Amino acid sequence: MKALIGKTALAAVLALGAGAASAGVTVNYVESDKFADLPFAPWERKEVLDDLASFFAELGKSLPAGQDLTVDVTEIDLAGREYPNSRGARDLRILKGGADWPIMELRYTLSANGQVLTSGNAKLTDMNYLGRVNRMSDGDRLRYEKRMIEDWFNKTILQKKS
Known part of the structure; x- marks a missing residue:
């Protein structure tokens, strides 16, 4: 599993592309x-x-030139609850909109030219995840988590008002 961490971090950096x-x-x-x-x-x-x-890498494309973001995800609780599928296909995730909202805990550091601009811990939650408009595709199984991450990124990293 430790190898997965390094490969995932590398994949996130490589996903940004040469540009x-x-x-x-x-x-x-x-x-x-x-x-x-x-x-x-x-x-x-x-x-x-x-x-x-x-x-996260896609969102990072909106960072000003020279800025780098490091995110250490310490906890994930996806929206809904997962139930095993006895037919061998993907497991079934049921979204009820009750006490099954998405949660993510992370540490972050935003830096530029080796200087830390901001850092901290964050607990991302979206208790009303089924009641809000979501621009993510209905076919994206992580659309609620991504909207939550994007909201955090805009408010905390880019400091945009919503």
């Missing part, structure tokens, strides 16, 4: 095998972590 070499995002998953809620199957867990790292 954004001056701004980058590094995502590390700290003890991801202990996260509260990820899919049961190892390949699905990796898929979810890679997808979230790629999304």
Whole structure:
């Protein structure tokens, strides 16, 4: 699982491409095998972590030139609850909108030219995840988590008012 952390962090940086070499995002998953809620199957867990790292990298493209963001994710609890599928396909995730909202805990550092601009800990939550408009595709199984991450990124990193 430790190898997964390094590969995921590298994938997040590489996802930025050559055009954004001056701004980058590094995502590390700290003890991801202990996260509260990820899919049961190892390949699905990796898929979810890679997808979230790629999304952080996509958001990082809006950072000013020379700024770098490091995110250490310490906890993930995805929206809904997962139930094993007895037919061998993907497990079934049920979204009820009750006490099953997405939660993510992380540490972050935004730096430029080796100087720390801001850093801290954050607990991202979206208790009303089913009641809000979501610009993410209905086919994106992490659309609620991504909206929550994007809201945090805009308010905390880019300091945009919503």
